[in-house]
Amino acid sequence: MATFERIKRIFGSGQSERRAAPRSGVPKGLHVLVVDDSPTICAVLGKLLSQDGHVVIKAGTGEEAIALAGSELPDLIFLDIVMPGMNGFAVLRALRREPLTHDIPIVMISGNLQATEQFYVQRFGADDFMKKPFGRGEVFARIQALTSSGRLTVREREQAAVTDEPVDQTVQDAIPDIAMPDPHDR
Structure with missing residues (x-):
């Protein structure tokens, strides 16, 4: 445990300071569509992104993702490959065929790292x-790479201006703690 404390002193006192610092190369106020049939993945990715000041829209199915992408026009989409019903490849093809969604940057996510999946992506x-599993650093490295390449920009929106205030987390965005029983189930 002493080693851990020494590392904390060398690299900073805690995560809250690191999270409060602005990320270089990552625009603020992105509208991000997260598409995954796992509520846990949606909650984790949604929390990571909303803590950094981004607006998160979630879809649990491919059909819902296509509808939301067309109506919300997100700046970025994180899209799971393996989903029941319409899989991520079918969603990707549909989004690329539609003129409204053709140019939205899409990051495919999967727990199965097959060479064939990367080829099709x-x-x-x-x-x-x-x-999957991914960490905070990897998520923001992907966003930074897309920004640096010029593929990712924040779209002008008619809605309320984006502020630096933290985004409210609702009960739906709470990350489930599967290791502990719910105290309300007694």
């Missing part, structure tokens, strides 16, 4: 691939 026009 590139072939169908995804911008990047991220393997």
